[in-house]
Amino acid sequence: MKRNKILVVDDEHLIRWSLEQNLKKQGYEVVTAGDGEEALRLAREEQPDLVLLDIQMPGINGIEALEKLKEYDEEIVVIMVTAHGGLETAVNAMRLGAYDYISKPFNLDELAIIIKKALETTDLKREVARLRSETKKSFPPNIIGDSRQIKQLMEVLDKVAKSEASTVLVQGESGTGKELVAKWIHYSSNRADKPFIAINCAAVPATLLESELFGHEKGAFTDAKNTKKGLFELADGGTVFLDEIGDMEMGMQAKLLRFLEDRSFRRIGGGRVFTVDVRIISATNKDLQKSIEEKTFRNDLYYRLQVIPIHLSPLRDRKEDIIPLANHFIGVYNKDFNKKVQGIAGMAERILADYGWPGNVRELKNVIERAIILGNEDTLMLEHLPLEIVAKTTPQSGPPLATFRLPAEGIDIEEVEKELIRQALDSTEWNQSKAAKKLSLGIDAFRYRMKKFGYLK
Missing domain, CATH: 1.10.8.60 (Helicase, Ruva Protein; domain 3)
Structure with missing residues (x-):
């Protein structure tokens, strides 16, 4: 089970050490910083779940550090630590987005309760946000059909869903239901309560696809005003569906291949290596073997993707x-x-x-x-x-x-239509609904013809 990570920021070494030892005993992973600059660097590198931030520090003080932390990640949980008499400053910090504050000298038991409550509240908010973002319910969608092909497909999908197969390739013409199959696999597996995230590789420009998949750090490029988590990171524990994989640009294919080796990556502009557990389901309507011959798709990526190949008729x-x-x-x-x-x-x-x-x-x-x-x-x-x-x-x-056979002298089509209407009515004892069905006509269209030919006054 993943341990929550806490960043402790205080310029007094003894306080940092004391908090670190106490929090580690409670089962948390702890990193420490002695000033605001180091805190901002560690926040980016370590991605803590919660920050204990002292207000009174040399250089960048706690309030300034809080503002920068919120610019970097507006969801980050920050508990301010204030000296006696700093109540007004602490309240101001909460207006800026701090979760809570605690005054020095603090009671470690009281601090433990505040931290636990903060993390539970954050987890609940994330879960609610995730559930709201889910457009589909977490059970398999219906796959309709009685054909031999569908029965064979369902047998394969059941085996794949129950397995730990981490890479699946679904091939078939446009409109055959490739995303439906991907969702069926996800929601029938033990990953069903984790995110299912789909992206159309053909719809995202090559220059943006890397950022969408891997994320980026603030300042990584001109428009990177905030840190952004990529789809692989957001879907950790779940499934990423890469639709139209055959349209992915060759350079991006190489980066995807590298990710598939061990499910690790770096955000654009970042140094920290992230490792995730995601099932990758790719789909295409292209003949990838032909694309390989045409040098538009990597041979090594093809074999990495088609660990489990599925073809839709x-x-x-x-x-x-x-x-x-x-x-x-x-x-x-x-x-x-x-x-x-x-x-x-x-x-x-x-x-x-x-x-x-x-x-x-x-x-x-x-x-x-x-x-x-x-x-x-x-x-x-x-x-x-x-x-x-x-x-x-x-x-x-x-x-x-x-x-x-059309008679040589021709025929009056309206007379034929009139006779068909009459026969339909006679054979149904003038039940208009039944007569209309015999001629595959809607009741309004049938009644129009009855009136036209004098059968309806």
């Missing part, structure tokens, strides 16, 4: 998953948009099943969302689907339309 190769996925999304968007769509009409279902879905599950999800928003019926109808999908799809099952 495109939706066109697992058609039996299309309708279960569509029904799942109907349920999701019924809740989001307060709709009550109960199912999919036969012709619409056939169109969905036969379409090629170049955008995979993401495209299907968007199509269902659009249909739910625009439709008013309790069934998803053919007319609710985008025209480009209907136009590109020839149903491979259903009514034998291909046997119909």
Whole structure:
């Protein structure tokens, strides 16, 4: 278990020594500084959880040191130590962000209680902030499908989640659910109560990606006005998802490879070496073997990343998953948009099943969302689907339309439509809802045609 680290700052050697010995007996890790300048240096290098800061010191006094500490890390916990009669100064320090103060000569038992309370309060704040920042609940997301590919995938994911595998590579076309798979692994593992942090390597400029991953010290470059922790540091104990890893610049690939060797790094502009425990799940829609041949991806990084390789099949190769996925999304968007769509009409279902879905599950999800928003019926109808999908799809099952032959003399299409409306009504005993479903029409569209052809007064 990680021990809390306390920085003791006092210009009197005997007080520093006494506090150090007492705090070590309580199980804390302790570093000491004899003046403000040394305190600021150690705060950056040692990253203490709490600072005991004397107010009266030569050079940079406690108040000045407090202001600089807060500039460096506004969340740092500082307890001021003041001499008798310095109450007004101590209160001023609390206005500047100090957690509390204690007066000399202090009671060590009282100080222990204040320190314990401060650390517990800080831990609680961090936990609340972490939970608020989590956009997903800490249990595995649903992976929908009945196909052989999905069943095999779930077996692999279960093994990976239960293992200590620290590096996983997920490959598949855009929209196949690579981030969903990464989250399933994380939230099914013993890391589920730790952070899951995702970053799209293609969306962050190469000049900023190193800072995002490893962090930087104040003043490391022109705009580095404060110290910033990187994603690897923030996700310690959890998972970092590197999406579109195939688009990472070659120089950054070398730095990532070095990190993967022992999970250690330095912030930009810093000297301290940090070591973290994070699972790295990378994803790409690129053929990395081809990228290696083209000299745009490092061969050694590829083999380091694919300790556990996972390939996601495109939706066109697992058609039996299309309708279960569509029904799942109907349920999701019924809740989001307060709709009550109960199912999919036969012709619409056939169109969905036969379409090629170049955008995979993401495209299907968007199509269902659009249909739910625009439709008013309790069934998803053919007319609710985008025209480009209907136009590109020839149903491979259903009514034998291909046997119909256009007469040489031609035909009046409106007469055909009128006859179809009549037959649908006759076969359903003029139940308009059932008749509309037979023709894969929404009830409004069907009633419009009834009125058009004189069947509805």
